[in-house]
Amino acid sequence: MYLSRAEIDVKNRYKTKDLTHLGAYHNWVEQSFPDEIAAEKRTRHLWRIDVLAGKQYLVVLSEVEPDPKKLAMYAVPGTVITKSYDKFLNQIKTGQLMRFRLTANPTRTVTQPGKKQGRVVPHITMTQQCQWLIDRAEKSGFNLVDQVDVANPEQTATPAFSVVNRDWPMLHRKVGRGVRLSRVTFEGLLRVSDVATFKQTLTQGIGREKAFGMGLMTVIPED
Structure with a gap:
């Protein structure tokens, strides 16, 4: 890679x-x-x-x-x-603490009456978008951690991550009208829980619209 x-x-x-x-x-x-x-x-x-x-x-x-x-x-x-x-990928270890940056397209599937396939819609609020990442952390090979995990344990825990940017960039496909995609950038701390799965997450991305600038997570070791 x-x-x-x-x-x-x-x-x-x-x-x-x-x-x-x-x-x-x-x-x-x-x-x-x-x-x-x-x-x-x-x-x-x-x-x-x-x-x-x-x-x-x-x-x-x-x-x-x-x-x-x-x-x-x-x-x-x-x-x-x-x-x-x-x-870098080969040096990743279970339990390793890392600072991450992820730009993604948080979405959910809405079931439509009378139709076999649901409709994919973007998460709109910051709370929904953050929950989207929380829901995917464990199955992506990592745990989101609080600052208290590496700082003063007597302090009140602060959020493990934050949204640093949200926007709706335009995408013009070859056919049809242009559409705007929800793009959200997260930053924070994570701890590797499953090395093989985490490496797959780093190399294959998270979420939808990977061809259009979404899903890439990069990390920097903290310890």
């Missing part, structure tokens, strides 16, 4: 004028793997957009290395970085 990052050249409006919706970013990611396109054999590419210190970054997780020139298409020159992710 490989983790790549490129600073988006948002100050160059001419260069990035095409990046007006999630589908354009998806196309940027897919075009960064020309060998897969030529072979007509695509692998899953998880990605998201991060905002750090006023700068925007495209973060991509992939099974093979992206073409650095293609990944630099909309990037600030010299900012494309790709590193092997396998060594």
Whole structure:
């Protein structure tokens, strides 16, 4: 696995004028793997957009290395970085405390009378969105922990995580009208409970709309 990052050249409006919706970013990611396109054999590419210190970054997780020139298409020159992710994955241990960042599309399925398949609808409130993550933690190989778990145990426990961004970016599909997707970014602390399942979560993502910048969780060890 490989983790790549490129600073988006948002100050160059001419260069990035095409990046007006999630589908354009998806196309940027897919075009960064020309060998897969030529072979007509695509692998899953998880990605998201991060905002750090006023700068925007495209973060991509992939099974093979992206073409650095293609990944630099909309990037600030010299900012494309790709590193092997396998060594980090192989060092994960049960009980390890980590700080995480996850951008996801929290949804639920509503049963419709007279229909076999339910309708997928987004969670709207922050409370619903947080509960969505809580409900998926254990089966994703981790437990959400409180700050008190690593700080002063006499203090009142604070939330294990928080929502740092919520928005509704536009997605234009090839056919039909554009739609807006619920995008939520969570940050906080977790403890690994099942290494195999957790590694699968990191490499395969959480939730829906993975092709359009959702589901990628990244972590940094705290101990």
